[in-house]
Amino acid sequence: MKYATAVSLLVFNLVACDRNNFTSKTPAGDITTVPTEVVEEEVPAATDNAESQPQSQAGGVPGGHFDLDTSTETYAFNAGTTIRHVHEYDDKFSVTGVDYFKLLDSKFVDPTEAVAADLSFKIIVANAQLSPGARVVINGQSHLVTEWQKRSQSGDLPVYSLSGAPGTQKLTALALTFDPQKPISSQLIPTVTDLVRSNAPGPGQTYRAGALTIQIIDAKTGQIDPALGVAKIGVPGMLWESTVFWHKD
Incomplete structure (x- = not known):
């Protein structure tokens, strides 16, 4: 009986304590509020678990082959050329794509040769609607070329530099x-x-x-032609370009 009474008194005191501490009558200064930290997770760039680098594969991509060109200038229609052209790039080097930081022919010009280290730039894609199976891989993140082209057209593009200059992302791949x-x-x-080649x-x-077409354009002076989707022809700001196509005899 004494034990039951003691338990009842203990419960009564706990309830009273609870009311005194958590009702609106309690002074605000007696309550310690623990702030809740909201952590925003970084959303990674679009990816489809695709290979982040070209693979080695005998004969390259099946069912044909692709050619590769690089250039550092824009040209009017039917008045163009390129710095370097390699026929059947994938067959010749047994790869399923192009690593632009490790081009497999020394006569190509790569981005590190065409762009000053601290210069800020953007990467744009054009004609993707005609080559929807390709993916552009930037700093290890793989994107459908059609999606990156939409970003190119809207202007929603990150700014890069080769050195990681202030206000830019460092382009490493x-x-x-x-x-x-x-x-x-x-x-x-x-x-x-x-x-x-002749454009x-x-x-x-x-x-x-x-x-x-993949182009690197100056972030400050480069202008995109809304009709062609590439840097405006004859206007300064296009720094480097690569074109890839299935070579059809």
């Missing part, structure tokens, strides 16, 4: 990849070398005969 199991003809536009108009009056 840039590549173009293809599905190693699918034929290149289903991933990349077919066209002819001379048409691409003949492609389907729908596209740049470089419709070849998939």
Whole structure:
């Protein structure tokens, strides 16, 4: 009986204590509020678990082959050229894409040779609608070229530099990849070398005969042609360019 009474008194005191401490009558100064930290998780760039670098594969991408060019200038239609052209790049080097920081022919010009270390720039893609199977890989993050082209057209692009200058992201890797199991003809536009190099108009009056185009443009002076999706021809600001296409005889 004494034990039951003691328990009842203990419960009564706990309830009273609870009321005294947590009702609106308690002075605010007697309550310690622990702030809740809201942590915003960084959303990674779009990826599809695709290879972040070109793979080694005998014969390159199946069902054909792709050619690769690099340039540092823009040209009017039917009045162009490129610095270097390699036929059947994937077959020749047994790869399924292009690592632009490790080009497998020394006569190509890569971004580190064309762009000053501290210069801020953007990376744009054009003609992706004609080569929807390709992916552009930037700093290890893989993006469908069609998605990066939409960002290029909207201006929603990160600013890079090769040195990681203030206000920029350091560009440490840039590549173009293809599905190693699918034929290149289903991933990349077919066209002819001379048409691409001369900048003949492609389907729908596209740049470089419709070849998939990646450009690096000056973040301050570069201007994008809204009709072509590439840097405006004849206007300073285009720093480096690569075109890739399925070589069709």
